[in-house]
Each structure stands twice: as structure tokens, then as C-alpha cells.
Amino acid sequence: MPLEHTPLDVLQHIALITVSDTPSDLSRLLATSRSLYNSLNIRSNPHLYAAIFKLKYNPAPSITASALAAELVHRCRALRRVRRLDMSLPGLRQDLWTLLFYVAESGCSETGFPEFIIQLARHYLRKDVRCRKEIKTLVVWLLCLALRRQDILAQTPEVWSALVVLLRPFVSTTAAVTSPSDALFPRPVFGVAMPHFGPPLVAEDDSGIIMRYNIRMQPPELPAPSDAAIIVIFSLKEAVCLQVPSHLPATRAIALSENRSGPTAEDYAVFINSATYLFADMRAAVPLDPWIAHVLNSVPPAILGDPPQANAMYSPGTLTGIWQGSLMVGHSFIGTFQSLLTSSFSLIQVSTCVPLANPEPVETSSDFLCRAPMQCQFDEYFCFSPCVPLPLDMSSLPAVRETRGTNKEVNLETPSGESFSYRKFLGGQDFSSPALDRVLIGQTLRDHEDAWIPGGFIFTGRVHDTGLISFTRRPKDDESELAEAWIFEGRLCYGTALVGTFRSSSDEAFSAVRGIFSMRKVE
Numbered sequence: 001m002p003l004e005h006t007p008l009d010v011l012q013h014i015a016l017i018t019v020s021d022t023p024s025d026l027s028r029l030l031a032t033s034r035s036l037y038n039s040l041n042i043r044s045n046p047h048l049y050a051a052i053f054k055l056k057y058n059p060a061p062s063i064t065a066s067a068l069a070a071e072l073v074h075r076c077r078a079l080r081r082v083r084r085l086d087m088s089l090p091g092l093r094q095d096l097w098t099l100l101f102y103v104a105e106s107g108c109s110e111t112g113f114p115e116f117i118i119q120l121a122r123h124y125l126r127k128d129v130r131c132r133k134e135i136k137t138l139v140v141w142l143l144c145l146a147l148r149r150q151d152i153l154a155q156t157p158e159v160w161s162a163l164v165v166l167l168r169p170f171v172s173t174t175a176a177v178t179s180p181s182d183a184l185f186p187r188p189v190f191g192v193a194m195p196h197f198g199p200p201l202v203a204e205d206d207s208g209i210i211m212r213y214n215i216r217m218q219p220p221e222l223p224a225p226s227d228a229a230i231i232v233i234f235s236l237k238e239a240v241c242l243q244v245p246s247h248l249p250a251t252r253a254i255a256l257s258e259n260r261s262g263p264t265a266e267d268y269a270v271f272i273n274s275a276t277y278l279f280a281d282m283r284a285a286v287p288l289d290p291w292i293a294h295v296l297n298s299v300p301p302a303i304l305g306d307p308p309q310a311n312a313m314y315s316p317g318t319l320t321g322i323w324q325g326s327l328m329v330g331h332s333f334i335g336t337f338q339s340l341l342t343s344s345f346s347l348i349q350v351s352t353c354v355p356l357a358n359p360e361p362v363e364t365s366s367d368f369l370c371r372a373p374m375q376c377q378f379d380e381y382f383c384f385s386p387c388v389p390l391p392l393d394m395s396s397l398p399a400v401r402e403t404r405g406t407n408k409e410v411n412l413e414t415p416s417g418e419s420f421s422y423r424k425f426l427g428g429q430d431f432s433s434p435a436l437d438r439v440l441i442g443q444t445l446r447d448h449e450d451a452w453i454p455g456g457f458i459f460t461g462r463v464h465d466t467g468l469i470s471f472t473r474r475p476k477d478d479e480s481e482l483a484e485a486w487i488f489e490g491r492l493c494y495g496t497a498l499v500g501t502f503r504s505s506s507d508e509a510f511s512a513v514r515g516i517f518s519m520r521k522v523e
Helices: 008-018 023-030 034-040 046-057 065-084 092-106 113-124 133-146 149-153 157-170 226-238 252-257 265-272 290-296 331-344 347-352 446-451
Strands: 190-193 202-205 210-212 215-217 321-330 368-383 401-403 410-413 419-424 437-443 457-463 468-475 486-493 497-503 514-521
Touching: 046 065, 065 092, 065 113, 065 210, 092 133, 092 210, 113 133, 113 157, 133 157, 133 226, 149 226, 157 226, 226 321, 226 368, 226 486, 226 497, 226 514, 252 446, 265 321, 321 497, 368 446, 368 457, 368 514, 437 468, 468 497
Parallel strands: none
Antiparallel strands: 190 202, 210 215, 321 368, 321 514, 368 419, 368 437, 401 410, 410 419, 437 457, 457 468, 468 486, 486 497, 497 514
């Protein structure tokens, strides 16, 4: 019996078997004859393409067949670009949004995807390449959300260095752009790829519309790429293997028995193991990042059914515990920072400054240097009505401390003697009612101080409604050369990476040192 006379349900089954490897194989079946094309093309048989999408991507059950079929077209086109390492600009905006939605929903396992994103970044993040800011921001976020640590380790040191320099301009040292609600890029005017098989068709659209699940929509607002750039920069720097000096004692106990100060081999191991968490490595184990949940929620529920709901920017207890990581200083501030290290820190700490190998001619001033260990044990305090919170208009909190209170409340006392009633997070409490204020108090632990920072630091901070986390760092010894509070401002990304920028003074104009930091929670 000729294939053209085969019942439609059998043809559909054959088509599903045909695309078990890649949906593009279906095009050869469609080209067999006109009657097969008429029976199996996307307009005549959207249910077939919806079945293919369900087979490969396991979407929400309530999405219509036509919506799934249209999204399959966009994903096939975007993944074809990935396989071909196609860097051309026509249709790129739609393809990048499609890939971002894909990565946010389920992660992209396409062979060659990491290489494609890296090559795309090395082209479109260059200063001499003119394109929309939206394109550059999409590329930075895709680097952050799609790369795994093994993908970074598979690259050469030259690629690491080149990417660090390209990402440096996206790192802001102002508080305004570390919050996803601030400094959003305007929606640009750009082309929209229209669903069909074959070469991309690009139509000019002044509204900046993109397509998702057969819906013409304004894309979600992109947060500034500062946090994403910081995460990738730290991951690139951490790919450089630190060599533990052979003369160091193995443990703190041995160091004490030999009356030796400074880090041990054990301390170096802790530092190396405090590498920045990457979303692609953690996605199965962490809750959705609020902004990623916002991306998933950007299509009306009538299409997606019940998509994951955005978590609150912050939930009580998230920050309570020990956080470890590192900070790095901008190249132009490195001299001042190293002088502070040699005068106020253990001299051995300078040995943790690890500039990347950089044989290519690049702008060294765009690099971050001198990775130094950073640690804090945070406690969280909440103020509820009718209590009065610490002044909310303060640019940075003073070094408040906990004093005795009632069974439920503790008193936070300022250096001037003012006392405010707060509840300390201890676990098992009901913090469901809205808090008037969320305060952080912390300090470095003794083992970290013995290894890296004689005297240690105390921390005081606040969690803002926008998701911004700001805190000050002061030496426990007020007479230290670092007695002025350093200001840290950042954001908790996908629940596990606390990243942001810092400066050495509350006055922007007089900060002698600026840089970036990254910490992860010690479980």
C-alpha cells in the first residue's frame, strides 16, 4: 500500500518515531509527497507538533495544541541557530528570548549550547559591535543561567580572561542597579521571527513584540545584568586552580602546636570549596529565582495553566547561618587594597591574589584582581507592628547590637543608646505577617579570623522590599586602619548565591577601594 494511503493515525505515529532524534527530521518526511505534506504540515495537524513538543519538553498539561506547535517552531529555529553557531543578527532577538524561556523552564541540554553562548558573548559583548542593549543583556543572562561549572572548565584560560574583560562593563558599583526593580532597559524596536519552517522570516515591528506559545507579547522587563555578570566573573576566576603552599601546616591544631599563625592547608581547602553556585548546577535543588519565576509567569494563565508562582523576594530564615566566599577588587583600586592587606591583615592573605593568565592584548583595567576570602555568620531580626523600627531613611545602619529583651522580642541598641524591639529568627516561628523592617547582624568566626583576618569584622545590614540586601562591614577592633565601614550591596540570586558590589566608604566620591563579592551559604 502506498504511504500516501496510510491512515492518518498511523502516519502520525510514524512521524513521532521519525522525530525521536531531532524534530528537523520531520521535514524530510513532509517532502516525500504533496499528500503527506497536506496531512502532516503544522497548519493542518497542530496536534502532531504538540505531541512532539510534549514528547521532548513535558510542558504544562493545559497548553493548547496550537500554542505548543508554535513554540516548537521557535525552539527548532533557535536550536538550529545553536547547532550552526549562527551569530547573524536577523531574528537573533526572538531566538535569544526563546532560549531564555527554554533555559528558565527546563534547562537546555542541546549539544554545543555552552559553546554557542560563549561565542555569542565574545562577539556581541564587544564595545565595537553595535546592537541593542537588550541583545547584550540577554547574552549576559544566558551565560549566567545556562553555563555549568564543567562548561567553564572546558574552556581555555585565554577564553576565561577574554570573557572577564567583556563582562566588566556590565558590573555596576551603584546600589540602584543591583535590584531587579531598578534600572530596567526600555523595550527596543526590533524584528520578530514569524512561525514557519525554513529560513527565518524577519518582520519589522515597532512595538518590540516577541512570540511565545503563539502569543504576541511584550517581553518581560530585563533586570540590569550586573548580578549575572558578577556570578559569571567569579565562576571564571574560580576556574583558576589555587595552589596550596607546601610549607603550610595541614590543620589548625598542628599550627597551634607549632605556634604558627595564618592559613593552613585546611583553610585553603575551605576557601577553594566556597566557589560561587551556578544556576545550571543547582536548578534541581533550589527554589525558583524571583525574576526567573517572573519570566515563566509572563504568559497569561489561560495559555500556560498554572505556571510556577514567583517566590517572595526574600523569606525569613533565608540568610540566617554562615556564608562564605570571596571578594575581588577592581584593577584601578588594587594598590590601595594591597597596602591595606599588608598593614591590617595577615601577609599570607596577599598570596590569595590570583590574576588570571592573560596573554591576549586586553584592557587590564577592566579586570578584577586579588581574590580574598570573605565570611559572615548572619542572624536575622524582624520588626512587626506596633513596634517602631530603626529609621528606614538611614543610608547605612550603625553598628547595632543585640541586648536582652522579653521571651519573644530582643532589643537592638544603637551606639547612641537608642533601643528598638525586634524578633530574632530562631526557626519554627510564625513570620507570615508583613514585617516593618528586616535587619541583619553578623560577624566573622574565630577559625576564619585565625586564618585570614586578625581581629575579624562585624556586619550590620538590612533586607529591602525590592530584594536589595545592603550591609556594612566594620573591624571588631575600632582602632584598625579599616575602621570606616565598608558598604556592601547585592542580591540573593536563585536562593543560594549572594552577590553584589562593595566600596570602602559611604561617600561614593571618596571610596578608595571598590570591587565585587560572592558568597554561598554553608549547609
